[in-house]
Amino acid sequence: xxxxxxxxxxxxxxxxGSRVVPRLKALGHTVRCASRSAATRFDWTDxxxxxxxxxxxxxxxxxxxxxxxxxxxxxxxDRAKAAGVRRFVQLSVRGLDTDGSVPxxxxxxxxxxxxxxMVRPCWFSQDFAAPDFxxxxxxxxxxxxxxxxxxxxxxxxxxxxxxxxxxxxGDGHAGRTYELSGPRALSFAEALAVxxxxxxxxxxxxxxxxxxxxxxxxxAGHDIADAEAVASFLDGIRLGxxxxxxxxxxxxxxxxxxxxxxxxxxxxxxxxxxx
Numbered sequence: 001x002x003x004x005x006x007x008x009x010x011x012x013x014x015x016x017g018s019r020v021v022p023r024l025k026a027l028g029h030t031v032r033c034a035s036r037s038a039a040t041r042f043d044w045t046d047x048x049x050x051x052x053x054x055x056x057x058x059x060x061x062x063x064x065x066x067x068x069x070x071x072x073x074x075x076x077x078d079r080a081k082a083a084g085v086r087r088f089v090q091l092s093v094r095g096l097d098t099d100g101s102v103p104x105x106x107x108x109x110x111x112x113x114x115x116x117x118m119v120r121p122c123w124f125s126q127d128f129a130a131p132d133f134x135x136x137x138x139x140x141x142x143x144x145x146x147x148x149x150x151x152x153x154x155x156x157x158x159x160x161x162x163x164x165x166x167x168x169x170g171d172g173h174a175g176r177t178y179e180l181s182g183p184r185a186l187s188f189a190e191a192l193a194v195x196x197x198x199x200x201x202x203x204x205x206x207x208x209x210x211x212x213x214x215x216x217x218x219x220a221g222h223d224i225a226d227a228e229a230v231a232s233f234l235d236g237i238r239l240g241x242x243x244x245x246x247x248x249x250x251x252x253x254x255x256x257x258x259x260x261x262x263x264x265x266x267x268x269x270x271x272x273x274x275x
Contacts, residue, residue, distance in 0.1 A: 003030040004168055005057035005085075007042055015126060016091060019161035020061055020168075027169060032057070044076075054080050059087040059168050062109055077108040087115040087174075089167045091160075094120040094179045094246060115174040117167040122181045122242055123233075125154040125263040128195060129272050139275045141203055143192060146210040146231055148238035151185035153245050156258040163252040178248030182257050185243050194261055198268040210235045 004024055006017050014035070024031045034042035034053045042053040044064070054060070060080055077088070088109045096103040102110055109116045127133040137143040160180060167173040186194070192203040208216070210231040217227035236242060249257035267273075 002058045002169065003032070003056050004059045004061070005032050005034055005040075005053060006061045007034050007063045014063070015124065015130070015157050016160050016164060017061060017063060019157060020164050023161060023165045024168065027165070029169065050076050050079055051083065054083040054085065057083065057085050059089070060085050061164060061168060062088050062090040064090070064105070077112040081112050081114050085114055087117075087168065088112065089117045089119060089164050089173075091164070092118050092120045094122045094181070095241070096120065097177075117173045117175075118177040119160065119163055119167065120177060120179045120246075120248070121155045121160050122179075122246070123152050123154050123237075124157050124160075125182065125258075125260050126157045127154070128191065129267060135272070138192070138195065138203060138273055141201065141275075142206055143188060143203070144206045144208045144213070144216070145188060146208055146213050146234040146238060147188050147205075148207045149187050149189070150237035150240055151187050151190075151243045152237050153181035153183070153185040153242070154191065154260050154263075155180045155182050155249075156260075156263050159249050159253075159257050163249060166252050173252065176251070178252050179246035180248040180257070181244075181246040183245065183259050185245065186260055191260060194264050195268070195273055198264045199273045201273070207238075 006014075006021055006024070017033070021031050021033055032040045032053070034040040036043045040053050041049045043049045054076075057080070062077070080088070090106060090109045092103070092106055096105070106118055109118075124130075128138055129135050134143055163178055163180060167176075167178075188205040192205050195201075196203040213231045213234070214224065214227045217230070218224050249255070
């Protein structure tokens, strides 16, 4: 059995890590959950927390924050290698290397000298049930975004967690980059219709100019840099940049990804989409 360090594993901040941990424990691995608030502290801004968190770990689920520069990513990767970490699995973003170059956000782990696997999902199906993303608007009956009629192949976070666990614990994943999506792309209006049919509510999507979207998010208390980043991603959906299917789930797990409809059927009985 392996000792595995999982970064960002809290329920509040770790949509993937919080699902990876119980899977690893069920397989009999020793797992340490690390975050700013966990018993094992790991804070990207506090270097004194890095070495104690890494001590003894043989594998790491590496979830860097988007604000880190290359050198800030490289140092913990180097320290992890020095501490005996032999395998990294990094959560990344789909579609980063369209020009064939190594993305800066992945370079530190790729160049660490340890085994590595990149897991690159698209937007999550669970974003529609996330209080920090779309849930408040779904509860209100209308979701407003810059996505227009663009389509996104939403991926189930349970599939992401399965791929991460396979890469952390199994053979044949070293040096692989898995781009993950669901089996078909949906517009936001179509996704909301699936949810609405399941819960007996009329849910609408309304397009909003990116600048107006940012202004509305800032007025609601969100950081402007975060709002601009999300607006840019959503505008990319409008432009068709995400309207394609990836096969990473099949490659890593040998099975098809779960559909958005499967996710909704499993989630609707919880009552989360009823105001």
